[in-house]
Amino acid sequence: MREIVLFGRDVLREKCRPLEPGKDDVLLQVLLRDMKRILAGHDGLGLAGPQAGEAVCVFIAGEDTGLPLGGHTVFVNPGIELFGPVIRGEEGCLSFPGVYADVERSQGVRVKAFDEHWAPFTLDITGLGARLVQHEYDHLGGILLVDRMGALKRRLLRNRLRKIREESC
Numbered sequence: 001m002r003e004i005v006l007f008g009r010d011v012l013r014e015k016c017r018p019l020e021p022g023k024d025d026v027l028l029q030v031l032l033r034d035m036k037r038i039l040a041g042h043d044g045l046g047l048a049g050p051q052a053g054e055a056v057c058v059f060i061a062g063e064d065t066g067l068p069l070g071g072h073t074v075f076v077n078p079g080i081e082l083f084g085p086v087i088r089g090e091e092g093c094l095s096f097p098g099v100y101a102d103v104e105r106s107q108g109v110r111v112k113a114f115d116e117h118w119a120p121f122t123l124d125i126t127g128l129g130a131r132l133v134q135h136e137y138d139h140l141g142g143i144l145l146v147d148r149m150g151a152l153k154r155r156l157l158r159n160r161l162r163k164i165r166e167e168s169c
């Protein structure tokens with residue numbers, strides 16, 4: 001049974017590998033089940049594969065976020081293109097319990113991905129949905145909230161981050 005992976009564990013820093021149709025179908029289905037369970041049990045908008053302990057290219061959005069994601073909640077092997085101005089906004093992350101920080105993100109994102117049945121789709125998303133996609137996409141490259149926040153904020157959160165690291169090991 002997979003559980004939420006906290007900051008400090010190596011898998012969060014790995015570069016994720018793409019999933020392969022056929023070969024990875026069982027892994028994907030079981031992983032998605034676990035990811036949905038983890039996300040439902042926490043107060044988060046989205047979750048990426050490494051946060052469930054698997055360095056593979058998939059992330060999910062919660063089913064009741066109300067975000068305009070075209071009805072999509074599963075993003076397999078995503079690619080993104082950014083558009084629009086850069087906007088600062090607050091973000092949290094289930095791998096950083098209790099930590100919130102302002103992060104600069106593009107207002108819009110075009111995401112190309114596959115759903116859980118390997119049907120391809122393309123979406124243009126703006127606003128909070130675009131922020132979610134950029135945050136989760138970061139996870140697939142081993143980039144974390146702590147890398148995106150300002151140096152001052154990171155210093156202010158030093159003790160909290162150390163505590164999460166200790167709890168994660």
Ligand SMILES: [Zn+2]
Pocket residue numbers: 092093094095135136139145
């Ligand atoms: Zn996150």
